[in-house]
Amino acid sequence: MAFPFFNRSKPNDPVQDSKEGTAFQKQVTVTQADVQRLAENAGRIVAMFENVKQDPAERLMLAAGMAGFACHQAVKANHEPFVELGTKDGMKFYYGDAVNFYLLENPFCVWNFLVGCYQHMTGKQDVKEEISQKVHALVKQGVENIANKDFMFQNRFHPTDVYLTVQDCWGGIYQNMTGVYCKSADEWSVLFAIVLQNILLHMEGDPEQLLDAAMEYVLYVSKMDANSLRRDEALQQQGEEQLYHFYENGKKVQLTEDEEQYIRSSVDMLRDFFKENQISFSLTNDTAQRSKRFSFGMRIHEETCRVVIRLELAPRFCTILFFVPFRADLQKMPQLCTELCTLNFSRRLGAFMVDTLDGEISDRASLLCSGGLKKEEFIPAFLSNMKALGDQMETLKRFAAQQ
Numbered sequence: 001m002a003f004p005f006f007n008r009s010k011p012n013d014p015v016q017d018s019k020e021g022t023a024f025q026k027q028v029t030v031t032q033a034d035v036q037r038l039a040e041n042a043g044r045i046v047a048m049f050e051n052v053k054q055d056p057a058e059r060l061m062l063a064a065g066m067a068g069f070a071c072h073q074a075v076k077a078n079h080e081p082f083v084e085l086g087t088k089d090g091m092k093f094y095y096g097d098a099v100n101f102y103l104l105e106n107p108f109c110v111w112n113f114l115v116g117c118y119q120h121m122t123g124k125q126d127v128k129e130e131i132s133q134k135v136h137a138l139v140k141q142g143v144e145n146i147a148n149k150d151f152m153f154q155n156r157f158h159p160t161d162v163y164l165t166v167q168d169c170w171g172g173i174y175q176n177m178t179g180v181y182c183k184s185a186d187e188w189s190v191l192f193a194i195v196l197q198n199i200l201l202h203m204e205g206d207p208e209q210l211l212d213a214a215m216e217y218v219l220y221v222s223k224m225d226a227n228s229l230r231r232d233e234a235l236q237q238q239g240e241e242q243l244y245h246f247y248e249n250g251k252k253v254q255l256t257e258d259e260e261q262y263i264r265s266s267v268d269m270l271r272d273f274f275k276e277n278q279i280s281f282s283l284t285n286d287t288a289q290r291s292k293r294f295s296f297g298m299r300i301h302e303e304t305c306r307v308v309i310r311l312e313l314a315p316r317f318c319t320i321l322f323f324v325p326f327r328a329d330l331q332k333m334p335q336l337c338t339e340l341c342t343l344n345f346s347r348r349l350g351a352f353m354v355d356t357l358d359g360e361i362s363d364r365a366s367l368l369c370s371g372g373l374k375k376e377e378f379i380p381a382f383l384s385n386m387k388a389l390g391d392q393m394e395t396l397k398r399f400a401a402q403q
Helices: 032-052 056-077 097-103 110-122 128-146 159-181 185-201 207-221 233-237 240-244 257-276 330-345 375-397
Strands: 083-086 092-095 282-286 291-300 303-312 317-327 351-354 360-368
Touching (some): 032 056, 032 185, 056 159, 110 128, 110 185, 128 207, 185 207, 257 303, 317 375
Antiparallel strands (some): 282 291, 291 303
16 A cells, blocks of 8 residues: 655645636545545555666656646546647647646645655655745746757656656556546546655655656646657757667766667667658667667558567667557457467567557567667568558457447
8 A cells, every 4th residue: 555645735825827827616526535545556556667667767757747647637538628838839738727726726636745745755844835936936937948859857858758658658557557546537646646655755865856856747747748749850869868878867877888889780770760761759768677669650550559669788689569559358358369379370570469457459579689780680570560460450450448
């Protein structure tokens, strides 16, 4: 069970991040009993995050991002109003009192959970004004920072990478965790506020710096959706350090000369592939596993699929993954597994796979590339798996869960 700590009083000075406002009013539906119920299940998500993200900085990014994402998704699910703000280059961000309700302005908002966590970590009690000033400053800087092409969360993670990581996680655990633990969308932000608290409590470091980082992720991700992402070539060209190096706790990981040559040659091969095919990608570094994950979308047989190319350092493999944009009906799992075995029997490279817990269907192939990733090996493998998925898309749809 995860333990919730929160500031029990409503903020005296709710943060207004919109001059126009939305004349939004909402009754609080969450109770203390609901919080305790959610806390009983939040520990499972905490354990999963700690297992998946070995790097504490990446773990905090995911947990805080999920809390902010939950606020945004609750507004959407409840058909509540946003105030939409656009930038000159076409990006959009979403503000307003409805977002603030889950984020800042009710007894069980994310803000109050963070206040309670900070009180517990520091032993201080009168911290509302201190944290309120931080929130005001972050809100004021929000769109200016996140719309800036050079902005990076904590000088490390690009907003597009953060958003896509969080979005993937949300979709991956909704069916068997979030949707099961929560009785309504109003509880989503509470569940992930508790998860965030427990991640923070397990981290080492200065509580004020950890709080600042958590609030930055929560506030900014709560304002984002797919229209907030920067997908042009500038994203691909920036962050050369991210492309070739790994970082741990803000410091570059020292690779051997041979390892560095392997990463550089393999990354350059992939960049040429993306450029030749006019593909905009996002990059995520998994420091603990020494792997780089390139993600992008591709239209296959009338369906937009998420594609991931994972370049691993030890052992040296390149894994190509195509994820179908729907999940399998868990009731049809025995029939689906039989079908996938039949489809895989005649394949020379790659295999269809299904996660029996959440129904995620993927097509994946791994290439051993000890001497570096070679174009003449990568391209045929990529095209072969793409064709295999396209050929079987209609078959897989027969097993899709109802939306």
